[in-house]
Amino acid sequence: MAKLSTLAKTIRSKNAGVDLITFDVIFTDKQTYERVKRAQVITRESVCALYRIPAARIADFVEFDPGNAIKFTIYRLRPSGSPGDPDIFGAQQYAPLLDIEVP
Amino acid sequence: MESLRIICPNGHLGFAPTREESFRIGVAARPDCIAADSGSDDVGPIPLGSDTSTSPLAWQTHDLELMLLASRELRVPMIIGSSGDTGSNSRVDMYVRIIRELATKHRLAPFKLGYFYSEVDRELVRSRMRQGEKVAGLEGHADLVESELDATSRIVAMAGVHPFMRLLEQGADVVIGGRSSDSCVFAAPAIHHGFPESQAYYLGKVLECASFCAEPYGGKETVLGKVTHDAVEVTAMHPAQRCTVASVAGHAMYERSNPYYEHVAGGTLDMAECVYEQIADKTTRITGARFRAAEEFRVKLEGAGKVGERYVGMVGIRDPYTIGNVDAVIAWARDKVRERFGDSGYELHYTVYGRDGIMGALEPNRDRPAHELCILVQGVAPTADMAEELTMIGTRQMFYARLPEVKGSAGSVAFALDEVLRASPAYRWTLNHTLRCGDPLELFPTHIVTVDA
Numbered sequence: 001m002a003k004l005s006t007l008a009k010t011i012r013s014k015n016a017g018v019d020l021i022t023f024d025v026i027f028t029d030k031q032t033y034e035r036v037k038r039a040q041v042i043t044r045e046s047v048c049a050l051y052r053i054p055a056a057r058i059a060d061f062v063e064f065d066p067g068n069a070i071k072f073t074i075y076r077l078r079p080s081g082s083p084g085d086p087d088i089f090g091a092q093q094y095a096p097l098l099d100i101e102v103p
Numbered sequence: 104m105e106s107l108r109i110i111c112p113n114g115h116l117g118f119a120p121t122r123e124e125s126f127r128i129g130v131a132a133r134p135d136c137i138a139a140d141s142g143s144d145d146v147g148p149i150p151l152g153s154d155t156s157t158s159p160l161a162w163q164t165h166d167l168e169l170m171l172l173a174s175r176e177l178r179v180p181m182i183i184g185s186s187g188d189t190g191s192n193s194r195v196d197m198y199v200r201i202i203r204e205l206a207t208k209h210r211l212a213p214f215k216l217g218y219f220y221s222e223v224d225r226e227l228v229r230s231r232m233r234q235g236e237k238v239a240g241l242e243g244h245a246d247l248v249e250s251e252l253d254a255t256s257r258i259v260a261m262a263g264v265h266p267f268m269r270l271l272e273q274g275a276d277v278v279i280g281g282r283s284s285d286s287c288v289f290a291a292p293a294i295h296h297g298f299p300e301s302q303a304y305y306l307g308k309v310l311e312c313a314s315f316c317a318e319p320y321g322g323k324e325t326v327l328g329k330v331t332h333d334a335v336e337v338t339a340m341h342p343a344q345r346c347t348v349a350s351v352a353g354h355a356m357y358e359r360s361n362p363y364y365e366h367v368a369g370g371t372l373d374m375a376e377c378v379y380e381q382i383a384d385k386t387t388r389i390t391g392a393r394f395r396a397a398e399e400f401r402v403k404l405e406g407a408g409k410v411g412e413r414y415v416g417m418v419g420i421r422d423p424y425t426i427g428n429v430d431a432v433i434a435w436a437r438d439k440v441r442e443r444f445g446d447s448g449y450e451l452h453y454t455v456y457g458r459d460g461i462m463g464a465l466e467p468n469r470d471r472p473a474h475e476l477c478i479l480v481q482g483v484a485p486t487a488d489m490a491e492e493l494t495m496i497g498t499r500q501m502f503y504a505r506l507p508e509v510k511g512s513a514g515s516v517a518f519a520l521d522e523v524l525r526a527s528p529a530y531r532w533t534l535n536h537t538l539r540c541g542d543p544l545e546l547f548p549t550h551i552v553t554v555d556a
Contacts, residue, residue: 014358022360062362064362
């Protein structure tokens with residue numbers, strides 16, 4: 001087992017427009033990317049469980065082979081920057097991904 | 104023309120200053136055009152709603168000066184999109200003024216300055232709606248209703264390539280754009296010079312964030328894109344950066360929900376069949392991009408509306424029992440606000456740092472709070488006086504919260520500041536919609552003048 005943070009080159013989150021936050025998990029090499037993909041530890045279901053959101057909150061989920069990357073996007077409950085939004089850029093929402101265990 | 108080369112010095116001009124070393128290297132490569140986008144909806148709804156910039160004037164001027172001097176020296180066009188963070192009319196006027204002042208300062212030879220506006224009158228949108236036109240919601244937004252329109256302070260439309268091309272056709276040497284899709288700032292000169300839309304829009308896609316398509320990571324460095332009739336090549340200008348297959352493919356994902364598609368006014372760039380090749384140490388070539396024209400010409404509208412005046416307060420908690428019962432402390436303070444102001448007509452937000460301040464309900468660890476908490480209190484109300492009092496009650500009453508088992512009975516929270524502070528008024532995004540347009544230039548009036556210093 002290895003933590004995702006030791007396998008991925010980049011793990012990030014960021015606004016994709018005002019209603020969405022998109023998450024990118026990018027690997028340096030194809031082998032590691034394929035290993036994580038095969039392990040099925042980042043899926044629509046696992047993301048919903050980790051962030052405790054219903055499946056309808058997932059706007060998109062893509063295994064992006066040209067970029068050796070797994071990418072998913074969630075709907076915000078209110079648009080970015082609404083009063084009380086603590087992360088206007090959506091830039092700090094990825095942290096729970098760091099500790100995902102990969103067989 | 105076999106190829107066209109464009110440099111992009113900055114992915115959001117003004118937001119942080121352009122780095123000059125790589126820009127000079129880019130200019131020395133003698134590009135055919137210098138272009139950058141200067142806006143983003145990432146900065147939240149306040150700048151658009153209040154018609155301000157979040158970027159400092161000094162940084163905006165610095166970058167415009169670098170680009171203008173290089174553009175006049177090389178005698179190639181300079182193109183700016185989404186002026187002043189929001190692309191509202193006042194931001195376009197401000198950039199036009201800066202360009203004029205710089206021309207005078209440097210005694211530049213006469214040149215043609217083209218500019219266009221992107222603001223949309225609320226009443227125009229209302230009249231379309233009343234004619235039965237659907238203003239369609241994007242990304243989970245409901246279709247627009249008049250009450251939401253009424254709540255909107257300012258609207259900008261997202262231009263495609265069309266107003267840029269119109270101004271280039273008229274011989275503009277400098278183009279200052281209102282709100283526009285980032286990629287179109289670069290696609291427009293490429294299409295203007297006869298390159299296929301597929302390559303032109305991909306060129307724009309890869310250049311829009313400057314060095315974000317290069318590695319190692321480093322923002323605000325210049326990159327050079329070259330478009331031909333069947334490919335795009337992108338090269339990092341900074342001596343320590345490279346555009347690699349991984350960095351360029353990785354950039355396709357950035358800030359978008361799907362890495363394969365980019366929607367602009369007039370169509371969609373499809374990157375699903377893109378092939379990336381490293382053709383030189385610092386250069387990656389991309390082939391296979393395809394642009395599909397839309398069946399219906401729809402323009403995206405962004406709108407922001409004022410929620411109210413805002414004050415903020417801040418408290419700390421160290422007692423572990425109080426930390427465990429922080430929701431009861433907040434409920435106590437909310438009750439006191441309710442006693443004074445009732446249930447509605449204001450907003451009161453508590454952000455609990457150390458528990459779930461950053462992620463809210465998405466936080467998996469919210470049942471394992473830290474040994475100390477900081478709570479940010481935000482009160483929003485129609486008037487500043489009410490916002491101040493509301494925030495003061497919502498903050499100070501946390502001090503008096505009565506918890507049944509608490510040992511410390513002198514005060515439930517710690518104050519670093521026993522006051523509340525005025526913050527920017529609160530705004531929210533009201534429009535993330537599209538409107539059908541008969542003419543691509545309908546919402547984007549263009550102007551061209553000669554600047555003769």
